[in-house]
Amino acid sequence: MTSDNNVELRVRALESLLLEKGLVEAPAIDEIIDLFENRLGPQNGGKVVVRAWTDPAFKARLLANATEAIVEMGYDAVQGEDMVVVENTPEIHNVVVCTLCSCFPWATLGLPPVWYKSAPYRARAASDPRGVLVEFGTEISDEAQVRVWDSNAELRYMVLPERPAGTGAMNEDELLALVTRDSMIGVTRAQNP
Amino acid sequence: MNGIHDMGGVHGYGPIDREEDEPVFHHAWEGKALALARVGLAGGHFNLDEFRHAMERIAPVQYLSISYYERWLEGTLMMLDAKGVVSAEEFQTRLDELSKSSGGGA
Incomplete structure (x- = not known):
């Protein structure tokens, strides 16, 4: 078999x-x-992130009610699931996992990569998130808080990564290129320009 | 209910294996397996919670040894059998037929 x-x-x-x-x-x-x-994939989530970076009113709506704000951008829930978007800041770093299986924000990120569904990630993202982040090359200062969000069938999480410094003059397409799938799962930051 | 699927905090699984520029599906059958599960869901033959629970009932050793979309396929087969849509016997008969016509590769 x-x-x-x-x-x-x-x-x-x-x-x-x-x-x-x-x-x-x-x-x-x-x-x-x-x-x-x-048609589904992180290109959709990337557009949500760039809009949040460039449109403060949208960002406020996104953090208050992600399901509605994401539908507003034309990305409907695939399984009727609700979405929550959590914002990374210098003080708080959010990471998403699904310890039980593979729940993932399909509407904005598509299907999850194999590592997200794998036993090592599911096991360790919950118990040793800082160790996992180091494995992804992401250093988090001791002062910052790491928050792990365990997804389920009804509630899917996406991370709003921090907008990198030095991107004030960039247009939306340039910004979009900095938003990776992994940065919206929270295992990495958005790329620096 | 705990079980092999309840992996949060379990020790000993080792490092996280990642693939650069990973395709959405690694084999054509993976997309098909996902699509057939969604046909069962969309057709109202079973719901998402039943489907998830079916995958969680796959025997632990098998759960760990088969790939992700194989779990989807097995979960779909379990649910279609339980709901009387495609019985396990009917499936086995078809599998045997296909196996013979493809040169007994299974």
């Missing part, structure tokens, strides 16, 4: 049965794959 060949065949068997029973049509399967492969 563990070889790729076998699992590929198992998927094909289930697909053929669902098609045969008329429970789904082939184009609908392709449509779902296209949604997750091409």
Whole structure:
């Protein structure tokens, strides 16, 4: 049951049965794959972050009610989940995990990377977040507080990274290039220009 | 309910393995497995909590040894069987047929 060949065949068997029973049509399967492969992803979250960096009224709405503010930008919840956005500051560094499985803000970041779903991250983000951050090359001062947010099916967290210094004159596209997926999970900071 | 899935704070899993420029899916079947789970959910055959609970009931050794989207596939199969949509026997029969026609690779 563990070889790729076998699992590929198992998927094909289930697909053929669902098609045969008329429970789904082939184009609908392709449509779902296209949604997750091409349309959802951190490019959406990046636009939310850049807007928050450049539009204080939007940022206030985002931190007060992320679900509504994200829908306002055209990114609907995929599973009816609520979103909470937590802001990183020099004093507070937020990190997101899902210790039980893989809950992730699909609307803004798409599907999670393999490491986010892996046992080492799920185990240690909760018990040793500073150690995990060091592994990602992120140094947090002893004075700063680290907050870990454990996601669940109904509530998904995204981090609003700090806007890097020296970016005051940058336009939105330039800023967007600094916002990485990992910075919106909180394991890294936004890139410096 | 605790179990193998409840990983917060567990020791001994080692360093975090990361991949640069990771693709959304590593194999075409992974996207299909996700899509078929969503078909089951969207069709109202089972809900998200039932699906998650099914994956949490995968035996611990199997849970740790199979990949993420294999867990999705197994969870979907468990739920479709439980709800009488695709029985385990029906699935096995189809798998055997496909296996034979593809040269018995399974």
